[in-house]
Amino acid sequence: MSAPLFTVINTFTLKNPADAEEFERRFLDHVQWMRRQEGFQAHQAVRATEESAVYVNLGWWTTPQDFQRVLASETFQAHAKEFHQVVDVEADPSLSVLRVDAADAAAVAAGERPLVVIERFTVTGDTEPFEAAYRAYAEVAAGADGFGHTDLAKSLKRPGGYTAATRWSGEAARESARATPEYAALLALATPVALATAPVAGNRAPAEPARRG
Structure with a gap:
């Protein structure tokens, strides 16, 4: 690895556990779009086994600038607005x-x-x-x-x-x-x-x- 990958670690907590299927559907649609963006490397989404309302996603990007550009896009902001209807989000940007x-x-x-x-x-x-x-x-x-x-x-x-x-x-x-x-x-x-x-x-x-x- 020539330079540290920018790692976005998001923890999603369902506001209503009954919305798990809806959240996963929206999230997977969002990821399909993210995979086409410049600088996106990979991601891994997981769900807590004992706290089923909690999901964690690790997303890897070539540079922070790549992610910030996507973050500022209208499409990303629209997706984020949808997410906030069903989950609380805690972001932990990392390297x-x-x-x-x-x-x-x-x-x-x-x-x-x-x-x-x-x-x-x-x-x-x-x-x-x-x-x-x-x-x-x-x-x-x-x-x-x-x-x-x-x-x-x-x-x-x-x-x-x-x-x-x-x-x-x-x-x-x-x-x-x-x-x-x-x-x-x-x-x-x-x-x-x-x-x-x-x-x-x-x-x-x-x-x-x-x-x-």
């Missing part, structure tokens, strides 16, 4: 710090329901040790059974704030990774607020960058 894939993606176990864990960390003081510890943990996790991929992004809004999104084959694989010394070292630096989710839509793998000019 990618680390992206790690499984050592052998084809070997990821598929026997359980896929699980995406969203972890929000707040680091006080120097953030470099935390980033190094997360990298060490991710490198170990990448070789474990059931690991799919992980992304770590640093918030541009929350001082010391980070968000990690990690895909597992299921809860057993996640718990195995949490038992490693590398994860314990990570927890010694910052305790995450974790949200277990299930995939809804999207493909985390980056798309081909859009041409300019």
Whole structure:
């Protein structure tokens, strides 16, 4: 990655849980439009498994300017107005710090329901040790059974704030990774607020960058 991808992390909370189907329909229509915009790379949308009114979407863009241009468009503003009728939105603009894939993606176990864990960390003081510890943990996790991929992004809004999104084959694989010394070292630096989710839509793998000019 030649430059950190701009990462838009949006948390959507349904005002009425009965509107889940309507929200997902509107969101998927919106994403189809977003995928055609210059600078859009990829997105991953998930829904909390125990807090079913909560959705999280991670969107990756080549630059912040690409996203800001789309954000200012009439189409985006119209879509946002529709969303606000059914959900409350919390945005956390961030920059990618680390992206790690499984050592052998084809070997990821598929026997359980896929699980995406969203972890929000707040680091006080120097953030470099935390980033190094997360990298060490991710490198170990990448070789474990059931690991799919992980992304770590640093918030541009929350001082010391980070968000990690990690895909597992299921809860057993996640718990195995949490038992490693590398994860314990990570927890010694910052305790995450974790949200277990299930995939809804999207493909985390980056798309081909859009041409300019």
